[in-house]
Amino acid sequence: xxxxxxxxxxxxxxxxxxxxxxxxxxxxxxxxxxxxxxxxxxxxxxxxxxxxxxxxxxxxxxxxxxxxxxxxxxxxxxxxxxxxxxxxxxxxxxxxxxxxxxxxxxxxxxxxxxxxxxxxxxxxxxxxxxxxxxxxxxxxxxxxxxxxxxxxxxxxxxxxxxxxxxxxxxxxxxxxxxxxxxxxxxxxxxxxxxxxxxxxxxxxxxxxxxxxxxxxxxxxxxxxxxxxxxxxxxxxxxxxxxxxxxxxxxxxxxxxxxxxxxxxxxxxxxxxxxxxxxxxxxxxxxxxxxxxxxxxxxxxxxxxxxxxxxxxxxxxxxxxxxxxxxxxxxxxxxxxxxxxxxxxxxxxxxxxxxxxxxxxxxxxxxxxxxxxxxxxxxxxxxxxxxxxxxxxxxxxxxxxxxxxxxxxxxxxxxxxxxxxxxxxxxxxxx
Numbered sequence: 001x002x003x004x005x006x007x008x009x010x011x012x013x014x015x016x017x018x019x020x021x022x023x024x025x026x027x028x029x030x031x032x033x034x035x036x037x038x039x040x041x042x043x044x045x046x047x048x049x050x051x052x053x054x055x056x057x058x059x060x061x062x063x064x065x066x067x068x069x070x071x072x073x074x075x076x077x078x079x080x081x082x083x084x085x086x087x088x089x090x091x092x093x094x095x096x097x098x099x100x101x102x103x104x105x106x107x108x109x110x111x112x113x114x115x116x117x118x119x120x121x122x123x124x125x126x127x128x129x130x131x132x133x134x135x136x137x138x139x140x141x142x143x144x145x146x147x148x149x150x151x152x153x154x155x156x157x158x159x160x161x162x163x164x165x166x167x168x169x170x171x172x173x174x175x176x177x178x179x180x181x182x183x184x185x186x187x188x189x190x191x192x193x194x195x196x197x198x199x200x201x202x203x204x205x206x207x208x209x210x211x212x213x214x215x216x217x218x219x220x221x222x223x224x225x226x227x228x229x230x231x232x233x234x235x236x237x238x239x240x241x242x243x244x245x246x247x248x249x250x251x252x253x254x255x256x257x258x259x260x261x262x263x264x265x266x267x268x269x270x271x272x273x274x275x276x277x278x279x280x281x282x283x284x285x286x287x288x289x290x291x292x293x294x295x296x297x298x299x300x301x302x303x304x305x306x307x308x309x310x311x312x313x314x315x316x317x318x319x320x321x322x323x324x325x326x327x328x329x330x331x332x333x334x335x336x337x338x339x340x341x342x343x344x345x346x347x348x349x350x351x352x353x354x355x356x357x358x359x360x361x362x363x364x365x366x367x368x369x370x371x372x373x374x375x376x377x378x379x380x381x382x383x384x385x386x387x388x389x390x391x392x393x394x395x396x397x398x399x400x401x402x403x404x405x406x407x408x409x410x411x412x413x414x415x416x417x418x419x420x421x422x423x424x425x426x427x428x429x430x
Contacts, residue, residue: 015086051113084414096134115161156335158325180280202237275382276346306346315352319360392425
């Protein structure tokens, strides 16, 4: 679901004005802090000291059409959510104890901002269904996030946000960065201009990067011609292919208003692009504002990490989150659990995690006997070539016998179209 940008910008601008008025001078100080942080080159979301204002800065980039420090991958997941929050924000005042929750959201020390925003969006979802909703004040004991009431029936709601990746996911990325940096060194030393693509058939923790480097060095040393595509190596752990970049694409005028992000440049240089492949782009060229309108030299390094063995390690399930949530729901009132999973790790990981979650939820035994329903919100997002966003949210409901599920649709993203099934965004971009 692409965003209607005119409406999105209007909602973002209105929410931005609200935050400026609420925070006063602190607003400008926090924006300056984000600009300083983005200049460090540190991993953006994991190391960001002020995650709310990372989203605010990206919103400003969209409003002002200035993509100088904008990160398209982070923006692809966060801006559609932030637009949804901004659009529904006027209804926040219908929720009991809203002031404490707004204070929590605006706290610069809140490093779990996604969980806070998810709670707010779930609360706003219940308001839209005609419930009286209150945020439950945090006390000395574990409490649910929300208290909802309709027709005299009082219930509790607990919200859980899963991490985008597990420990293996982060280790895998660190290993990939090391491999990409090593290949970059080879390209610099040999003055190659081309696309080196690696398809991994084994988990990266079992692959010594030096093996990859040796294979590339050896092939380049004996290769008679690098003007045509060829395989550097094929083995049981990985396949490496080299493709030259068409020299007719270098030192020519480009469409100055298209190439503002790496995805379009990669597609321009290699003829293809996938949001599920990891890329490293080596580029020198001329800029027209934030846009690239001429490339002087370029090489592309890419890796497909989404093999079946890797997917098994990355596909964490929600069982622990469900167990925690049931302890926070008061059995005397009964209640529901909402779990948010952001999916961006490729089709194999998506299918594996979907299967794992279904198995764990269906086999879960609620010893507290207060759980009525579990809502699994799977938010999928990609960086499209044309446009800035394409998102989809799948909501699956698991209900105990005798409890009818509420017709709760998308929460994390604003739904414009609804349909049965598990969506098709991931398959369309595979």
